[in-house]
Amino acid sequence: MNASGNVDHYGRTIDYLRISITDRCNLRCRYCMPEDISLISMKEILTYEEIIKIAEAAAKFGIRHLKVTGGEPLARKGAVGLVRNLKQVPGIETVTLTTNGTLLKPVLPSLKSAGIDAINISLDTLQRERFREITKFDRLPEVLEAIEASCSLGIRTKINTAVMPDINTNEVPALAALSERLPLSVRFIEMMPIGYGKQCKSYDNSLLLKTLKDRYPDLHPIPEKQGYGPAVYYGSAALLGNIGFISAVHGKFCGSCNRLRLTAAGELKYCLCYEDGIDLRRLLRSGGNIENAFSYAMQQKPKAHCFETPEQISEQKEMSRIGG
Ligand code: SAM
Ligand code: SF4
Numbered sequence: 001m002n003a004s005g006n007v008d009h010y011g012r013t014i015d016y017l018r019i020s021i022t023d024r025c026n027l028r029c030r031y032c033m034p035e036d037i038s039l040i041s042m043k044e045i046l047t048y049e050e051i052i053k054i055a056e057a058a059a060k061f062g063i064r065h066l067k068v069t070g071g072e073p074l075a076r077k078g079a080v081g082l083v084r085n086l087k088q089v090p091g092i093e094t095v096t097l098t099t100n101g102t103l104l105k106p107v108l109p110s111l112k113s114a115g116i117d118a119i120n121i122s123l124d125t126l127q128r129e130r131f132r133e134i135t136k137f138d139r140l141p142e143v144l145e146a147i148e149a150s151c152s153l154g155i156r157t158k159i160n161t162a163v164m165p166d167i168n169t170n171e172v173p174a175l176a177a178l179s180e181r182l183p184l185s186v187r188f189i190e191m192m193p194i195g196y197g198k199q200c201k202s203y204d205n206s207l208l209l210k211t212l213k214d215r216y217p218d219l220h221p222i223p224e225k226q227g228y229g230p231a232v233y234y235g236s237a238a239l240l241g242n243i244g245f246i247s248a249v250h251g252k253f254c255g256s257c258n259r260l261r262l263t264a265a266g267e268l269k270y271c272l273c274y275e276d277g278i279d280l281r282r283l284l285r286s287g288g289n290i291e292n293a294f295s296y297a298m299q300q301k302p303k304a305h306c307f308e309t310p311e312q313i314s315e316q317k318e319m320s321r322i323g324g
Contacts, residue, residue, distance in 0.1 A: 005295070017067070032318065048082050066096070071264060080107050119155055119158070159187060172211060273314075
């Protein structure tokens with residue numbers, strides 16, 4: 001597939017696929033999964049063999065970067081083996097993981113030997129009791145240990161903080177300060193009105209940037225590309241790493257969107273905001289051509305999301321099924 005084969009109607013190159021490998025999770029973050037959430041049956045979830053077949057078709061279409069996500073991807077048995085196999089798919093350049101970090105530390109060496117290119121660890125607070133309030137579980141120590149261990153092993157590590165007004169905005173300087181001591185990116189994500197996130201307000205990242213400039217007066221945009229996503233990064237002489245902002249709501253970046261999403265149940269989604277997608281599980285299980293499905297999906301990508309007009313958001317699934 002040449003480069004123009006994966007350029008959509010709006011001139012965007014589509015080379016990134018997020019793969020949710022499970023809708024299960026061992027946490028219950030208040031903006032993502034309520035305690036009594038209903039789960040999809042195991043036979044509805046793609047098998048690892050099916051995920052590999054889809055990744056092979058995706059690579060032929062022009063996908064170069066894969067993100068393994070969930071639910072909690074490390075809660076599914078064999079996730080490290082899947083990473084190893086995805087790394088072998090011809091055409092795939094990077095495989096990265098997004099995890100809540102609670103189950104991460106023991107599998108870090110095997111993830112490294114499987115060839116993982118980077119790990120994103122979600123961390124919304126540094127306070128143990130607040131962590132329990134946000135996630136319903138007392139697991140902060142494991143997450144902090146995993147962050148340290150991931151950096152010590154030399155794995156490219158990013159922290160993802162979902163910013164919730166009145167809940168963790170006062171911790172933004174302390175979270176950013178992790179990158180003074182460790183060579184990692186700390187990224188602040190605006191809460192998106194998808195799934196249970198609709199119940200949370202979204203905080204404008206540009207206000208956080210102002211707060212952080214008080215602490216780091218030399219904070220400046222870093223021009224070099226730091227990853228394959230929409231984050232904008234800032235550096236300072238005081239930081240070993242850097243600070244990133246993912247401003248999905250107040251800083252619409254749809255003009256440079258490069259991605260498709262595969263849900264745990266095998267739906268290939270065009271945009272986070274809308275329910276439309278192709279049922280790849282059914283297509284695959286009935287012997288259909290999934291490479292063509294990628295071409296079709298790309299041409300269905302809408303120009304932009306509609307987070308600013310919530311009544312137009314048609315996606316009703318929870319973020320844990322979609323994969324963030
Ligand atoms: N369980 C893993 C984790 O927490 O990193 C992977 C899946 S989780 C759905 C992926 C990311 O989506 C997390 O960083 C989480 O904070 C973020 N997220 C979930 N719901 C969100 C929302 N409504 N708006 C913005 N980010 C959200
Ligand atoms: Fe689980 Fe991640 Fe959702 Fe939290 S954000 S409930 S860790 S899937």
